[in-house]
Each structure stands twice: as structure tokens, then as C-alpha cells.
Amino acid sequence: MKTSLLFNAMIIGGSLFLSAGSGMAGDDNGAKSIVLKGGGMGSITFPHAVHQGIFVDCKPCHDLFPKESQVVDKLKTEGKLPKKNVMNMCTKCHKDLAGKDQKTGPTRCMDCHKK
């Protein structure tokens, strides 16, 4: 157990180092992949870099919450961001694009939430 915790810490440390390095070239784009907490439904692995490749700006996500690690869960805990607000923003875009027959992301619960 102790060994695996240490191993995880090393991986996290490594990815933080990489994102800090790429940030020096311009804006800090944050981590390439981010795990979001999803309550009892299980967490969501969110491909951040994939979305940054699609959109020229950082909206609509960072209109809802600042560019900080673990901020979604923090604001929800503080009652400053209603539960599922971010999720509804995610699924709305995926559904809108699916309706236009465009390349899109998941809309089914378990395609985002993993136990």
C-alpha cells in the first residue's frame, strides 16, 4: 500500500512538471487529463487537452469556474456552484453536436462516470 501511494505521487508529480513546462511557452493550459469527482456515480476522466484542441477559447467551461485544479469540487462543497451544473454544461454541448451529426463526446451516464 505504501509503495503504491508513493508510485502514484511520482506520476502526479511528473504530470504537474510537464504541464508547468508547457505553460512556459505561453498560457498555462493545465493538465492534459483531469479526474473530476462525480459523487456516488463515480469519477469522470476528462480529456482536457482534447477539448482545448477543438475550441479556440476556454469557454464555456472557464466561464463557470476558474482555471484551478480541483476547483469544481471545492466550489460545490462551498455551495457556490450547484451540483451537476458543470455536468449539464458538458452534456448540453455533446447533445447539441450529436443533434447536428457532428463529432461529439459521451451523453450516457456510464460513458463518463466510472466506478
Ligand code: HEC
Ligand atoms: C470543455 C471544458 C474545458 C475547456 C474548453 C477548457 N478547460 Fe481548463 N479545465 C476544465 C476542467 C474541468 C478543469 C478542472 C477543474 C477541477 O479540477 O475542478 C480545468 C482546469 C484547468 C486549469 C487548472 C490546472 C489543471 O490542470 O487542473 C488550467 C490552467 C486550465 N484549465 C486552462 C485552460 C485553458 C488555458 C483553456 C483554453 C485554451 C481551457 N482550460 C479550456 C475544463 C475545460
Ligand code: HEC
Ligand atoms: C459528459 C460527461 C457526463 C455524463 C454523460 C454524465 N455526467 Fe454526471 N457528472 C459529470 C461531471 C463532470 C460531474 C461533476 C461536476 C458537477 O457536479 O456538475 C458529474 C456529477 C454527477 C453527480 C454528482 C453530483 C453531486 O455532486 O452530488 C451525479 C449524481 C451525476 N453526475 C449523475 C449522472 C447521471 C444519472 C447521468 C446520466 C443521466 C450522468 N451523470 C451523465 C459528467 C457527466
Ligand code: HEC
Ligand atoms: C462546447 C462543447 C463541449 C463541451 C462544453 C464539453 N465537450 Fe466533451 N467533447 C466535445 C467534442 C466535440 C468531443 C469529441 C472530440 C473528438 O472525438 O475529437 C468531446 C469528447 C469528449 C469525451 C471523449 C473523448 C475521447 O477521446 O473519446 C469525453 C470523455 C468528454 N468529451 C467529456 C466532457 C466533460 C466531462 C465535459 C465537461 C467538463 C465536456 N466533455 C465538455 C465537446 C464538448
